[in-house]
Amino acid sequence: MDRQSIDPLLEIMRRLRDPDDGCEWDKVQTFRTIAPYTIEEAYEVADAINRDDMVSLKDELGDLLLQVVFHSQIAADAGAFVFDDVVTSICEKMIRRHPHIFGEEDKSPGWEQIKADERAQSGQTSALDGVAIALPALLRAQKIQKRAARVGFDWPDKAPVKEKLLEELDEVEAARNDTEVHEEIGDLLFSAVNLARHYGVDAERALSDATAKFTRRFNTIEVNITKNMQDMSLDELEEQWQKAKASQDVG
Numbered sequence: 001m002d003r004q005s006i007d008p009l010l011e012i013m014r015r016l017r018d019p020d021d022g023c024e025w026d027k028v029q030t031f032r033t034i035a036p037y038t039i040e041e042a043y044e045v046a047d048a049i050n051r052d053d054m055v056s057l058k059d060e061l062g063d064l065l066l067q068v069v070f071h072s073q074i075a076a077d078a079g080a081f082v083f084d085d086v087v088t089s090i091c092e093k094m095i096r097r098h099p100h101i102f103g104e105e106d107k108s109p110g111w112e113q114i115k116a117d118e119r120a121q122s123g124q125t126s127a128l129d130g131v132a133i134a135l136p137a138l139l140r141a142q143k144i145q146k147r148a149a150r151v152g153f154d155w156p157d158k159a160p161v162k163e164k165l166l167e168e169l170d171e172v173e174a175a176r177n178d179t180e181v182h183e184e185i186g187d188l189l190f191s192a193v194n195l196a197r198h199y200g201v202d203a204e205r206a207l208s209d210a211t212a213k214f215t216r217r218f219n220t221i222e223v224n225i226t227k228n229m230q231d232m233s234l235d236e237l238e239e240q241w242q243k244a245k246a247s248q249d250v251g
Helices: 007-016 031-050 054-077 083-096 111-121 137-150 158-174 178-198 203-224 234-248
Strands: none
Touching (some): 007 054, 031 054, 137 203, 158 178
């Protein structure tokens, strides 16, 4: 079977965006209105991977590819760039970042160094420039901390990070109003991400796994109890929680 070209998909999107005969919804969309769907599709790709569902992964990758085509068509309509420019840009970037594969150099200066050089050439002056604001908060905190650590702004080991986490918890307790509580909880979470980083743990993935574990245990309790949770005492709920933990053999 011949390889499927991207051209039919590009033509579909061009027709959907046609000012006269296009779809009423598609032709009024903008980068900003489509962006949430792009993020959602990326998460659905990740979900299919986590479930090891190859059928869903195939479909979700198609949905994600559609988002790239959609953004590219919006850009083309505005005279900014076209889909081929997107492909050219990423090809050039991958070749540039792998000189030891595609060039004559025996050794690469390193992915991060190459990216740092690219940021400098684009006019970015801070070590923290270029970390997307739209990233999930835990992931963005982790990336910001890694960038700072690369230039030497970091604790030498885990001990002071643990102390800082406990310090932030005390500051939550000492907060005098909602504004201060908000700020101190933020500092506490940021410190927790820092501790995860020093342990080599992906904070975003760790929280996702913890949330999934809580959901499984909570669902088990819902199945096992015979009355409303609101009518149960804390001791009864704790007993059910421990039973759910034991039944799932999860620490």
